[in-house]
Amino acid sequence: MPSFYDFAIVCQSLSQTQSRLQMAETVGTFLAKLDLDEAEIAARFIVGRAVEQGEEKRIQMSGRAIWKIVAEMTDSADQGEDIFAAAEDFGEAVEMTLKLRAADPEPTLTIRELNEKFVAIAAIEGRHARNRKLDALRELFARASASEARYIAKILIGEMRHGMSEGLMLEAIARMGARPVSEVRRIHMLEADLGRVVRIIRSPGAGKTVAGESSAGALAHSTRAVKPLKPMLAFPAADVADAFAVLGPDLSLEHKLDGARVQIHHLADGRVRIFSRRLNEITGSIPDVVETVNRIGARHAILDGEVIGVDASGRPAAFQDLMRRFGRTRDVEKARAEQALKLYVFDVLALDGALTIDRPWADRISALEELKSSAGLEIVERVIRPDLAAAEKFYADAVAAGYEGVMAKSLASAYTPGARGRGWLKIKHTHTLDLVIVAAEWGYGRRHGWLSNYHLAARDQHSAGFAVLGKTFKGLSDEQFRAMTERLLALKTAESHGVVSVRPEVVVEVAYNDIQRSPNYDAGMALRFARIVRIRDDKTPEQADSIDAVIADYERQMIRPLADKV
Numbered sequence: 046m047p048s049f050y051d052f053a054i055v056c057q058s059l060s061q062t063q064s065r066l067q068m069a070e071t072v073g074t075f076l077a078k079l080d081l082d083e084a085e086i087a088a089r090f091i092v093g094r095a096v097e098q099g100e101e102k103r104i105q106m107s108g109r110a111i112w113k114i115v116a117e118m119t120d121s122a123d124q125g126e127d128i129f130a131a132a133e134d135f136g137e138a139v140e141m142t143l144k145l146r147a148a149d150p151e152p153t154l155t156i157r158e159l160n161e162k163f164v165a166i167a168a169i170e171g172r173h174a175r176n177r178k179l180d181a182l183r184e185l186f187a188r189a190s191a192s193e194a195r196y197i198a199k200i201l202i203g204e205m206r207h208g209m210s211e212g213l214m215l216e217a218i219a220r221m222g223a224r225p226v227s228e229v230r231r232i233h234m235l236e237a238d239l240g241r242v243v244r245i246i247r248s249p250g251a252g253k254t255v256a257g258e259s260s261a262g263a264l265a266h267s268t269r270a271v272k273p274l275k276p277m278l279a280f281p282a283a284d285v286a287d288a289f290a291v292l293g294p295d296l297s298l299e300h301k302l303d304g305a306r307v308q309i310h311h312l313a314d315g316r317v318r319i320f321s322r323r324l325n326e327i328t329g330s331i332p333d334v335v336e337t338v339n340r341i342g343a344r345h346a347i348l349d350g351e352v353i354g355v356d357a358s359g360r361p362a363a364f365q366d367l368m369r370r371f372g373r374t375r376d377v378e379k380a381r382a383e384q385a386l387k388l389y390v391f392d393v394l395a396l397d398g399a400l401t402i403d404r405p406w407a408d409r410i411s412a413l414e415e416l417k418s419s420a421g422l423e424i425v426e427r428v429i430r431p432d433l434a435a436a437e438k439f440y441a442d443a444v445a446a447g448y449e450g451v452m453a454k455s456l457a458s459a460y461t462p463g464a465r466g467r468g469w470l471k472i473k474h475t476h477t478l479d480l481v482i483v484a485a486e487w488g489y490g491r492r493h494g495w496l497s498n499y500h501l502a503a504r505d506q507h508s509a510g511f512a513v514l515g516k517t518f519k520g521l522s523d524e525q526f527r528a529m530t531e532r533l534l535a536l537k538t539a540e541s542h543g544v545v546s547v548r549p550e551v552v553v554e555v556a557y558n559d560i561q562r563s564p565n566y567d568a569g570m571a572l573r574f575a576r577i578v579r580i581r582d583d584k585t586p587e588q589a590d591s592i593d594a595v596i597a598d599y600e601r602q603m604i605r606p607l608a609d610k611v
């Protein structure tokens with residue numbers, strides 16, 4: 046039976062090849078050799094996930110905490126700078142440090158054992174939880190060989206650096222089970238977690254059930270009814286005319302609300318579970334939304350919607366005030382009294398036991414309207430099949446009324462979980478991109494002591510990494526600078542010449558005036574006059590904008606003035 050050391054060797058071989066085909070083959074073959082439980086775990090580990098999707102928060106370990114442990118174990122805190130300078134990444138730094146021990150333990154860990162340790166660490170709660178988690182981790186590192194520790198550290202901080210993206214992992218799983226990639230992707234859309242995909246593909250006949258179930262229904266009593274689906278994402282469009290050009294005239298336009306995304310599972314027995322855009326469960330934090338949804342009575346439904354904060358007179362509240370309510374576990378009632386919430390539903394993913402995601406949007410609109418009239422659920426305002434003039438008026442009115450913009454949706458489109466389909470386009474009145482902070486510089490003058498100049502990067506979907514396209518220190522309040530400094534230091538991976546590199550985890554929405562070609566940045570492009578308009582804690586780095594979105598914006602900027610002249 047392959048051990049965790051074999052796993053480490055596979056990861057090492059991945060970092061030595063650029064060929065996607067070969068990577069999928071290597072991983073597929075490796076997974077096929079493992080038993081079901083281990084394959085499920087290994088699929089997650091290989092992409093840098095220590096625990097199941099949705100459980101990440103409970104294990105969160107910063108690179109700083111890990112480094113502190115291994116440096117203490119080897120009394121090498123003062124050699125940190127040299128080690129990090131010599132190591133190619135964080136994992137190698139951990140390995141080099143642990144090699145300083147008098148004796149390197151034999152590698153004996155199994156994949157299953159490591160998973161058990163991670164699950165146990167994640168489960169530690171209550172008094173001194175943080176310290177007890179660190180103690181458990183210290184024990185784990187004491188037992189691991191240096192080469193095992195390298196990959197334990199990489200998995201914990203979620204940075205494998207071997208280029209195995211989630212998409213490529215799906216190809217590997219397809220090879221493992223000798224099944225078509227399309228089927229694996231489809232299951233992943235529904236299941237969200239790679240480990241569960243492996244389980245379904247490996248269990249005899251199960252893949253077929255899932256694929257068939259979407260049309261056949263039969264969801265109501267399955268446990269999967271409470272597993273979150275990945276939210277569908279939208280692609281940016283320049284303006285209403287652009288949306289017509291892409292989608293054609295069979296579209297709807299609706300208000301784009303400036304709140305937080307929620308996915309609501311209402312079971313026929315009245316139980317409700319609500320998930321954030323990042324698929325964290327937030328049911329306990331928002332009892333008022335639970336009460337609203339309960340109005341649908343003894344019916345099963347999965348709904349997609351947006352929650353906004355409102356003040357006493359019903360006007361929208363600031364995004365930060367809204368986020369304060371999400372994920373809150375203590376003083377929920379007090380928070381509820383301070384900040385009221387309002388739910389707007391904008392899609393129906395399942396109803397009365399059947400998944401509706403494959404049904405055309407026009408049918409799902411009917412389902413929404415039916416829920417509005419039968420249960421009084423608030424749905425977003427929309428126009429269906431407007432002509433261009435009516436659409437432009439709808440957009441102008443929406444912006445004048447203070448909305449962020451509008452969403453254009455093709456009436457024929459399916460709901461594609463996790464995918465940035467062309468079925469949904471977002472049209473905003475200011476141009477913003479959701480970018481990831483990958484490094485920051487120590488400020489000077491008024492910003493002395495804070496990390497302030499943030500290096501902003503877009504997702505590079507080809508390399509599964511991030512490409513920097515600008516820097517900014519504009520947009521945050523003093524209080525936000527202070528909090529951001531603390532947050533980024535916990536994500537620090539290296540520091541040199543006043544620039545602190547961090548794990549790419551924090552997403553910020555950045556407004557800019559235009560995009561220029563620039564040789565100074567990885568992306569070959571630079572944002573002009575970038576400023577942070579808000580911190581997007583509701584988005585994961587995978588949900589940030591890609592280089593393609595930036596290129597599309599750049600091209601639009603070049604084409605528009607010409608097109609306007611014709």
Ligand code: AMP
Nearest residue numbers: 279299300301302306351391425452471
């Ligand atoms: P963005 O966050 O800028 O990528 O825009 C997409 C987000 O807009 C979605 O994830 C939702 O949270 C939000 N949103 C607001 N109103 C709507 C709507 N009517 N339809 C879909 N998404 C909406």
